[in-house]
Amino acid sequence: MCAMWWLVGSFQVIQDNTVLHLPEEKYLQKISNSASIIKPTVKEWIKDRIKRGFTKKLLYKRIPILSWLPEYNVNYAISDLLAGITVGLTVIPQAIAYANVAGLPAEVGLYSAFMACFVYTIFGTCKNSAIGPTAISGLLARENNHGMGVNGTILLCFLSGCIEFLMGALQLGFLIDFISGPVSIGFTSAAAIIIATTQVKDILGLDFVGGKFVYMWQQIFKHIGETKLWDAILGFTCIIVLLLLRKIKDYRISPKDDKEEKTIHIIVIKVIWFISTARNILVVVLGAIAAYLCEVHDSTPFLLIGEVKPGLPSFSLPPFHATIGNDTVGFLEMSNFLGSAVIVVPLLAILENVALAKIFSEGKTIDATQEMLALGICNIASSFVGSMPVSGALSRGAVNDASGVKTTFGGVYTGIIVILALCIFTPYFRYIPKACLAAVIIAAVVFMVELHVIKPIWRTKKTDLIPAFATFLSCLFLRLELGIVVGIAINVVFLLYASARPSVNVEKVTVRYFIIYKIKFKKINDSGYKIVS
Known part of the structure; x- marks a missing residue:
């Protein structure tokens, strides 16, 4: 007890007697003075926090471009x-295709692909992350639109940005931990299958209004007799070509001994890599050329995306009202229609972007808070140019990494390419066949179905498959947002059960006057067997 005198008292043992040295008078005086200090007012406290916050170190942390721009050189450029x-050549066909997934005009996808690139250059920390539209955000926007059209999607983008920025400001990144690996796997796999299902009708040239997963397949089989032969041929051919081009970059040509032949060998590898990387734009361009040549000869064998609005979008506030039928709804009604998507979309965007940053971090620590802030600002700024929700995508990140990007300034050039496409090439976009875009999406999302993880999970921890399959089935047959909630709920139940029933055995042993407690922990090795130690 005596040793707890504010850590300034002490014991001294003289033979068998214990002598306590009381605190010195100066320490008692200091404690007395500190108790009488007047607490600052709220205004003074805020002023002090602002003064502490605006430091050079924090400024460089929150605006990362300031730290690397002075060292930028020609090689980096x-x-x-x-x-x-x-x-840029990769994101253009993706943006148009993802707009189709969201049920929006093609130009909305392109609007989503340039503003975020510029903003992330300033505030982003991952040089490989290329911010833009994604298939999952497009699907969620479509499922929660409820007839609000473009206005509803733009508002979702704005609100998602606000939520992401708020989470970063309040450092709520721990919420992502509730979306465990199995839940994420189940959700991503289900979303990929749903996205592919929405594109089957365009591959077959069918024309009907989309809906839920089961409804879509009912309509596909109902209208299967109306399949357009040339659309189907073009669509399946594009899928095969895309999958083959995706694989050719993995093959290596053996170098020759001669120096000149080595140079040719390097050039050939670079050309093959570029063709493989730019496969989406190549397939879309070739499909558009085929459609144009058919039109010149007074033939229209393919369903086309139609006219694309040329030019850049106007910079304006996000819409806080929408027209549904003959009724006009305000901000509160629109937010009510969007429902849980306002929370789910930003959570998934953050999860995807942080995961992408970790993959390409090269061992560096990832500032998740800064990524949230950057992603929030990207979405808020993009909503002013009529964008759908945006985030990083692994496919674009892989292209960036393979292309040798050095800083986030690569996003500026990507944004410029998209702007040039909007200003110059939009009159030619109308020749793009829907089957080509559907093939681009299907060839991309088919690799999002993570069947390969089932075996490792089964070997290590079988119970993790329960939330994974529950999430997967709920997303397919209910709604994507409900599927996430179901998966998280099951995961939390398992965590609570493990906490209430810990794998610990305690044995009480009495030896003469002593009581000994033997604690045995059960752990699971890589083979799945429990070991008692």
Whole structure:
């Protein structure tokens, strides 16, 4: 007890007597003075916090471009230019295709692909992350639109940005931990199957209004007799070509001994890699050329995406009202229609972007808070140009990494490529067949179905498959947001059960006057067997 005198008292043992040294008078005086200090007012406290917050270190942390821009050089600029152009050629067909997934005009996808690139260059920390539209955000926007059209999607983008920024400001990144690996796997796999299902009708050239997963397949089989032969041929051919081009970059040509032949070998590898990387734009361009040649000869064998609004969008506030039928709804009604998507979309965007940053971090620590803030600002800024929700995508990140990007400035060149496409090439976009875009989406999302993880999970912890399959089935047959909630709920139940029933055995042993407690922990090794130690 005596040793707890504010850590300034002490014991001294003289033979068998214990002598306590009381605190010195100066310490008692200091304690007395500290008790009488007047607490600052709220205004003074806020002023002090602001003064502490606006430091050079924090400024460089919150605006990362300030830390690397002074060291930017010509070599970095060339690498970023090449990577930015390559990603730009990748994102253009993706953006148009993802707008189709969201049930929006093609130009909305392109609007979503440039503003976020510029903003992330300033506030982002991951050089490989190319912010833009994604298939999952497009699907969630479609499922929660409820007839609000483009206005509803733009508002979802704005609100998602606000939620992401708020989570970053309040450091609520721990919420992502509730979306465990099995839940994420189940959700992603179900979303991929739903996205592919929505594109089957365009592959077959069918024309009907989409809906839920089961309803879509009912309509596909109902209208299967109306399949357009040339659309189906073009669609399946594009899928095969895309999958083959995806694989050719993995093959290596053996180098020759001669120096000149080595140079040719390097050039051939680079050309093959570029063709494989730019496969989406190549397939779309070739499909558009085929459609144009058919139109010149007075033939229209393919369903086309139609006219695309040319030029850049106007910079304006996000819409806080929408027209549904003959009725006009305000902000509260629109928010009510969007429902849980306002929370789910930003959570998934953050999860995807942070995961992407970790993959390409090269061992560096990821500032998840800064990524939330950056993603929030990207979505807020993009909503002012009529965008759908945006986030990083692994496919674009892989292209950036393979292209040798050095800094986030590569996003500036990507944004410029998209702007040039909007200003110059939109009159030619109308020739793009829907079957080509559907093939681009299907060839991309088919690899999101993570069947390969089932075996490792079964070997290590079989119970993790329960939330995974529950999430998967709920997303398929209910709603994507409900599927996430179901998965998280089951996961939390398992965590609570494990906490209430810990794998610990305690044995009480009495030896003479002593009581000994033997604690045995059960752990699971890689083979799945429990070991008692």
